Amino acid sequence: MGPERGARTTVGTVLLIVALASLVGCSSGTDAATAPATTDIGATSDPSDTTTPRGPRPTRYQPFPSEIDGAAKLAAARAVEALPDVRQVTYTQYFGYLPPDASILVEADFVDGGGTTYDVRLSQSRQGWRIDSVLPATAIPPLQNPGALIRRVLTSDRITLPWAGRVDVAAGLVSDAVLRSMLAVAERHRIDVSVLVSAHPVQVFGTDRRSNHPDGLAYDVGSIDGRLVVDPAAAGLVRQVMRIAAGTGARQVGGPDDLDGGGSQYFSDPTHSDHVHVGFDR
Incomplete structure (x- = not known):
């Protein structure tokens, strides 16, 4: 995009x-x-x-x-x-x-x-x-012949996609790394994905750095096993998903907690107090 x-x-x-x-x-x-x-x-x-x-x-x-x-x-x-x-x-x-x-x-x-x-x-x-x-979000036409990986994500009963996110996947805008990561996390937990590409700001808010969402290299999770990430009672589930996502090769995993205390892979800030961000290298 x-x-x-x-x-x-x-x-x-x-x-x-x-x-x-x-x-x-x-x-x-x-x-x-x-x-x-x-x-x-x-x-x-x-x-x-x-x-x-x-x-x-x-x-x-x-x-x-x-x-x-x-x-x-x-x-x-x-x-x-x-x-x-x-x-x-x-x-x-x-x-x-x-x-x-x-x-x-x-x-x-x-x-x-x-x-x-x-x-x-x-x-x-x-x-x-x-x-x-x-x-x-802007309407995008789907691929005529989506690949097997795309079909797996679209038909998964363990991954809930937003309307705009379904369009992103069906249009082939989401990287294979993100698709595989979502499927891997979904093997352990049901996840509600809140955003992939469409409607996400092009730049990281408040900076001049390009976000990896518009390039199909990131996904956010807003709910895990039916519990909102912002719910303090879901803290254990959130940490589990953050670690699983990091294990899929994600370069950065943000959320309510910084799991490596200022290291390079995990981070936390007020923006990520209500969701888990999983981002991959370009």
């Missing part, structure tokens, strides 16, 4: 947001009253499957109690919930958290089926968090 995955859209231009969002009807992830989680769609082999039923809006998104900044996530979720085509917000995660600025991943299901991932940019003032822009 190139450095721009879609046109940056301010919240005020709702019509443009809706137009862009309609392009990614096959892009993923459920919502609970007090703890967001992702929907298990990992067993669906068709990346264009849109089986979300039409119906009344479910309970609105609420951040998990242990979030480092639930107000920022709530503001981002509300901005996406306000879009006419959105049925529900299913998951949020930090793309970057450097107050007074933040970038937050928001996954959402559409009213008529399908869904997508948004990059919501915010800035903080005395009045709270302000929405600066909402950028949806």
Whole structure:
């Protein structure tokens, strides 16, 4: 993918947001009253499957109690919930958290089926968090003849992919190293992948360094065996997955804990307090 995955859209231009969002009807992830989680769609082999039923809006998104900044996530979720085509917000995660600025991943299901991932940019003032822009993932056509490795990931019942992530895999944008790593981790734990390529910022937030996500060389895990990474009760599972992922050849593994105390392979910071990042060399 190139450095721009879609046109940056301010919240005020709702019509443009809706137009862009309609392009990614096959892009993923459920919502609970007090703890967001992702929907298990990992067993669906068709990346264009849109089986979300039409119906009344479910309970609105609420951040998990242990979030480092639930107000920022709530503001981002509300901005996406306000879009006419959105049925529900299913998951949020930090793309970057450097107050007074933040970038937050928001996954959402559409009213008529399908869904997508948004990059919501915010800035903080005395009045709270302000929405600066909402950028949806861009639609990408799938490969006509995906290889066996791609098919294994798309049909795995132990890997849940977001709508946009399914598109990334089906389009051949994700490296074999990432695909094999996800499958290896999934042999031990069921994982909900939160982002691969689409909608992720091109640069590491707050820096001029290129992220390895846009090049298909990284994946993030937001939930393990049904427990959100941000849940302190999942700390043991999170450490297990971080170590397994490192054993698959990942150059960097980030999460709520720095497992090598400042070494070169593991790291932790506020941005990675709610997910496990697994990145590979170019």
